[in-house]
Amino acid sequence: MLPIKLSKDSREPIYHQIVNQIKALIAGGHIAAGSALPSIRALSKQLEISSITTRRAYQDLEAQGFIQTLQGKGTFVADISEGKKKKVKVSTVRKIMENAVETALSFDYSIEEIEEIIQDILASHSKEKGDNN
Known part of the structure; x- marks a missing residue:
């Protein structure tokens, strides 16, 4: 089962949400190259959405090279380059941060208040990890 969470309230189409989350799982190393993905029917049932x-x-x-389908065998994670993984990570984090700033x-x-919030978040994460920064 893939850990995908869909937002019916989002302006982003459902299929884009699926694409972006699977790309993030692959780029983040949570799904290794060669791993089998659920069938279209199984994932549709899991997410309670149309198989279309x-x-x-x-x-x-x-089409983007993240997965490959082998007739009669299933759908598998493709072996993608580290550069492509990094590009996905950067674009995913940037999009989330842009949404947060827009909100x-x-x-x-103000910009200063937003920067202060970000600094507070970074400081709290630094403390959680035991850093002294």
Whole structure:
């Protein structure tokens, strides 16, 4: 079972959410190259969505080189370069941070207040890891 969480409230289409989350799982090393992915039918059932939506996500992932389908055998994670993995990580984190900044700005936070929040978050994570920074 893939740890995918869909947001029905998001403006992002469901198939994009699936594509982005699977790419993040692959780039983050949570799913290794060669690992079998659930069938379209199984993933559709797990996520309680149409198999057409899941098929579209898998087609996009295959077109981008993240997965490959072998007729009669299933769908597997492709072996992707470290550069491609890094690009996915950077774009994923950047998108999340852009959304967070946009949300803060919509609440009339100043740039300085947003920076302060980010510094507080970084400081709390540093303490959790036992860093002295």
